[in-house]
Amino acid sequence: MRAFEASARHQSFSAAAAELNVTPAAVGQLVRTLENWLGTPLFLRGNSGRARLVPTEAAERALPDIRAGFDRLALGLERLREGSANGVLTVAVSPAFAAKWLLPRIESFQTAWPETDVRLDTNLKPVDFVAQRIDIGVRYGAGNWAGLSADKLMDEQVYPVCSPKLLRGHRRLKKPQDLAGETLIHDLSMDSHTGFPTWDTWLQKTGSAKISTTRGMKINNSAAVLQAAIDGHGIALARSVMARDDLATGRLVRLFPEVSCASPLAYYIVYRAECSTLPRLAAFRDWLLQEAAQELTGRASSVARR
Numbered sequence: 001m002r003a004f005e006a007s008a009r010h011q012s013f014s015a016a017a018a019e020l021n022v023t024p025a026a027v028g029q030l031v032r033t034l035e036n037w038l039g040t041p042l043f044l045r046g047n048s049g050r051a052r053l054v055p056t057e058a059a060e061r062a063l064p065d066i067r068a069g070f071d072r073l074a075l076g077l078e079r080l081r082e083g084s085a086n087g088v089l090t091v092a093v094s095p096a097f098a099a100k101w102l103l104p105r106i107e108s109f110q111t112a113w114p115e116t117d118v119r120l121d122t123n124l125k126p127v128d129f130v131a132q133r134i135d136i137g138v139r140y141g142a143g144n145w146a147g148l149s150a151d152k153l154m155d156e157q158v159y160p161v162c163s164p165k166l167l168r169g170h171r172r173l174k175k176p177q178d179l180a181g182e183t184l185i186h187d188l189s190m191d192s193h194t195g196f197p198t199w200d201t202w203l204q205k206t207g208s209a210k211i212s213t214t215r216g217m218k219i220n221n222s223a224a225v226l227q228a229a230i231d232g233h234g235i236a237l238a239r240s241v242m243a244r245d246d247l248a249t250g251r252l253v254r255l256f257p258e259v260s261c262a263s264p265l266a267y268y269i270v271y272r273a274e275c276s277t278l279p280r281l282a283a284f285r286d287w288l289l290q291e292a293a294q295e296l297t298g299r300a301s302s303v304a305r306r
């Protein structure tokens with residue numbers, strides 16, 4: 001049944017085999033055995049084209065129930081393990097969020113839950129929580145993902161940052177208009193997010209829309225964007241959650257703090273609703289919310305002191 005479901009989802013024995021860690025021949029044999037037992041074909045097989053393996057109408061009707069059955073079976077097995085002190089928690093996050101926010105803080109969770117082994121699945125693209133056995137994740141967006149519950153973790157601001165050594169040179173960056181002629185570093189990892197503020201958005205907000213943004217350094221990883229700014233390669237439009245630690249340690253300096261530009265998107269903790277009461281998942285979710293709340297309280301105290 002696993003071989004059939006994976007083959008139907010990928011429309012390929014080879015892709016199903018890669019997921020199940022067996023050979024394509026083994027997947028094909030398993031599917032044929034199931035077809036012989038049922039006495040009916042499950043796929044329309046073609047010799048060419050992109051869709052060489054297409055589920056029959058009967059197979060398509062059955063697949064939702066089969067997938068739901070797998071989900072319930074996996075959840076049942078997880079509940080049997082609830083009483084066990086040992087366990088693996090698989091967490092899906094972007095590489096940049098892992099590097100800049102999660103990993104510097106994860107030790108406190110591991111101290112509180114030493115018998116839980118955290119497995120990070122870092123990917124720029126959304127993952128299938130069922131197929132890839134993801135327990136919980138952090139996603140950036142508007143808060144709506146099919147099949148997943150979402151709890152808001154953090155809002156975010158965007159603002160220009162640069163290396164302190166860049167300011168020690170001949171440059172004078174006192175007002176947004178001074179960015180004319182500077183190398184701007186663009187974060188391409190946000191291109192797929194509708195509404196995310198770009199350099200054009202920020203410059204328009206400050207009345208500096210005439211400054212050209214067509215040139216500059218373009219990078220598709222938010223952590224690498226910040227590293228390029230730390231190394232003095234230009235001025236980055238930073239995401240506040242990613243840049244927080246670099247600003248606190250002095251590796252980066254925020255420019256024009258009087259300008260506020262909020263992102264319409266936010267960070268959300270995501271998980272399947274039916275798994276919400278699993279102890280390891282609930283503990284990790286509560287820990288994430290606590291870490292975010294502590295940072296918010298810390299920022300508020302810092303602003304009050306200033």
